[in-house]
Amino acid sequence: MSSLEQKALEYHKAGSPGKVAIAVTKSVANQDDLALAYSPGVAAPCMEIARDPALAYEYTAKGNLVAVITNGSAVLGLGNIGALAGKPVMEGKSILFKKFAGIDSFDIELDETDPDKLVDIIAAMHPTFGGINLEDIKAPECFYIERKLRERLSIPVFHDDQHGTAIVVGAGMLNAVEMTGRDIANVKIVCSGAGAAAIACLELLVDIGARRENIFVCDSKGVLSKARNLSGEKADWAQDTSATTLSDVMEGADVFLGVSGPGVLSQADVQRMTKQPIVFTLANPEPELRPELVREVAPDAIIATGRSDYPNQINNALCFPYLFRAALDTGATTINQEMKRACVTALAGLARSDARFGKDYVVPGLLDDRLLPTVTPKIAQAAMRSGVARKELDMTAYFERLEALGKHLL
Numbered sequence: 001m002s003s004l005e006q007k008a009l010e011y012h013k014a015g016s017p018g019k020v021a022i023a024v025t026k027s028v029a030n031q032d033d034l035a036l037a038y039s040p041g042v043a044a045p046c047m048e049i050a051r052d053p054a055l056a057y058e059y060t061a062k063g064n065l066v067a068v069i070t071n072g073s074a075v076l077g078l079g080n081i082g083a084l085a086g087k088p089v090m091e092g093k094s095i096l097f098k099k100f101a102g103i104d105s106f107d108i109e110l111d112e113t114d115p116d117k118l119v120d121i122i123a124a125m126h127p128t129f130g131g132i133n134l135e136d137i138k139a140p141e142c143f144y145i146e147r148k149l150r151e152r153l154s155i156p157v158f159h160d161d162q163h164g165t166a167i168v169v170g171a172g173m174l175n176a177v178e179m180t181g182r183d184i185a186n187v188k189i190v191c192s193g194a195g196a197a198a199i200a201c202l203e204l205l206v207d208i209g210a211r212r213e214n215i216f217v218c219d220s221k222g223v224l225s226k227a228r229n230l231s232g233e234k235a236d237w238a239q240d241t242s243a244t245t246l247s248d249v250m251e252g253a254d255v256f257l258g259v260s261g262p263g264v265l266s267q268a269d270v271q272r273m274t275k276q277p278i279v280f281t282l283a284n285p286e287p288e289l290r291p292e293l294v295r296e297v298a299p300d301a302i303i304a305t306g307r308s309d310y311p312n313q314i315n316n317a318l319c320f321p322y323l324f325r326a327a328l329d330t331g332a333t334t335i336n337q338e339m340k341r342a343c344v345t346a347l348a349g350l351a352r353s354d355a356r357f358g359k360d361y362v363v364p365g366l367l368d369d370r371l372l373p374t375v376t377p378k379i380a381q382a383a384m385r386s387g388v389a390r391k392e393l394d395m396t397a398y399f400e401r402l403e404a405l406g407k408h409l410l
């Protein structure tokens, strides 16, 4: 075991085991408080909510509470390690919701693989929450589960591995492409992985200007090609090509996007790419190829990973706290394409406006305290403009509120 792994075990075990606990927000100091918090007083908000369900946002924690839900079928790049083993990651997402955006969350690990049962279980528990963050549920089931839940529920349902990842990749890609003098419409992109993260990233890259005919995708069996008679989301990305391996399609690639698993990319593959290649090796915790090995064969590369111990951390944690903050604050019924685009632009812009903007700074760092007051209002405005917000915010007051909130968080 490495010393980092040893330290991580000690960190998780120290004091109160795990990373989260519940906080009480009202005084429960005497009999009078008890009579308000519990019986008989609690009946009053119950009856008000029974009369008008929207009042749950005033009398309960619902409006600031998100569920982080997994079934453990695709935990990071560790694979199908099961619901319980995924709990440290879900607790990790919960602390990021809290530390970065002041959002409370329950992590919920469900021992269930049947997509329809998962939809029913999650739908049944939705009254508790203001939003649902699906996490580490494998493709292709994740697409169906999210779609069905979005159809059934009027609170935001967001599969972080799909859309959160896509947003941060989009922001990093816009900046990397500009920095290297490329036009996104002309870049050849090779994506390793054809799962939750990959499909959403590719759709977003097309949304911001990449062209489908320039995109080659590999899964664990090789290149997605017409010859393979694929179905579902994979079929949408199948190319009419005789190439079969990752190495075949890496020839002349401008961009490598890794959202697959550890060690999938070789140095020889990087050498097949164009000058100043863009190499996003995002598998967690172990990337497709370590940055120092990419750098050895491509010193001018723009490199990003999903990890906190290298520059350019492209990780969905850079956006999901702010998307949910904005969605909860505007009472948005969903997180839509306009909100996602606003988030891409805001993240890319924040990095560009920084003196550090360059090869090792294509996206802001996760601990940047400008994220909350800069990115969140842009997403909130997009929610209001696009008609999914139930509340109109005064933007000056909102900005001040976020600044004040941020001071208590990091």
Ligand SMILES: NC(=O)C1=CN([C@@H]2O[C@H](COP(=O)(O)OP(=O)(O)OC[C@H]3O[C@@H](n4cnc5c(N)ncnc54)[C@H](OP(=O)(O)O)[C@@H]3O)[C@@H](O)[C@H]2O)C=CC1
Pocket: 073, 074, 075, 076, 077, 078, 136, 137, 138, 139, 160, 161, 162, 165, 192, 193, 194, 195, 196, 197, 198, 218, 219, 220, 221, 258, 259, 260, 261, 262, 264, 282, 283, 284, 285, 305, 306, 314, 315, 316, 317
């Ligand atoms: N940095 C970030 O913010 C994020 C990173 N990720 C990382 O992306 C990876 C995938 O996550 P996710 O999409 O949620 O998982 P999924 O299970 O939905 O998809 C995994 C995909 O990777 C493919 N794959 C597995 N092994 C290989 C291989 N040797 N060569 C090529 N493709 C391979 C699978 O192929 P097949 O379809 O054939 O099974 C599948 O298409 C993980 O490592 C995860 O940590 C994910 C989300 C966010």
Ligand SMILES: CC(=O)C(=O)O
Pocket: 075, 076, 077, 136, 160, 161, 283, 284, 306, 315, 316, 317
């Ligand atoms: C970052 C993340 O969500 C993942 O690797 O699955």
Ligand SMILES: [Mg+2]
Pocket: 076, 135, 136, 160, 161
């Ligand atoms: Mg994940």
